[in-house]
Amino acid sequence: MGLNIFLLIAMTVAAVWAVIGRSLLKAMISLAITSIIITILMFRLDSPLAAVFELSVCAGLITVVFISTISLTKPMSHSEIIEQSRERWKRYWPLPIIVVLVGLGLAFMNIPKDFPIFQGTSKMDVRTILWNMRQLDLFGQIIIIITGALGIVVLFEEKRSDEW
């Protein structure tokens, strides 16, 4: 439990830093750190396959995609950074206070402990469920991937010279 608490605090700090940090690149790295911590927590909660997906796709692929996106945009000049940091501070200073206040509110909230909850006893493997019971989900995933690929193609399509 002690390690869980440490990891959850680190996850929250990384998430808040991803929001209030000045540099977009550092925000992306903070987001990747959040993903890595969530991966460790998933391993600890008996979900190793989901954890591997989270690590490779969310912490790896999405970070690479967004760092590439940031590198393709124009960085701000030094004067712009100073000017913007003052304005940013005005917009983002309430966030740590809001997070602490919400945390305090939740800590003092009296949640009823005896609500009914369904606890399954299924010992099926995740691969069996994914390939035998949730086949429609897989078709949906394939359609989403094709749609995303087509979306990117349409977004980056260059106009041909003979186009009228």
Added chain:
Amino acid sequence: MSGNEWSVFCLFGFFIVLVFVSGIYCILATRNIIRAIVGWELLVKAVTLLMTVVGYVTRQTALIQSFIITIVVIEVIVATVAGGIALRVFKYNDDLDLRKLTKLKG
């Protein structure tokens, strides 16, 4: 629900709400497209972790993992397309400011 499972659910739920609040604040306060996507990513991560905890508490980790895999696939596709839109917006406006998205036509 046993005492141990209840304490795990409450502990994780507490921090998941904090990450969720950070994501919502990011989306509301930012003026940068990429940072708005960061806020959205935080919301999805909070939901993913919440589903993992619920799967652990209800002892349905196998079923929940299959849902999480679907969520991750949707997340990466949406994030990639959103990154592409951000690049396209930058190409036209020379800026990533959301307030300058006023030339929507065609």
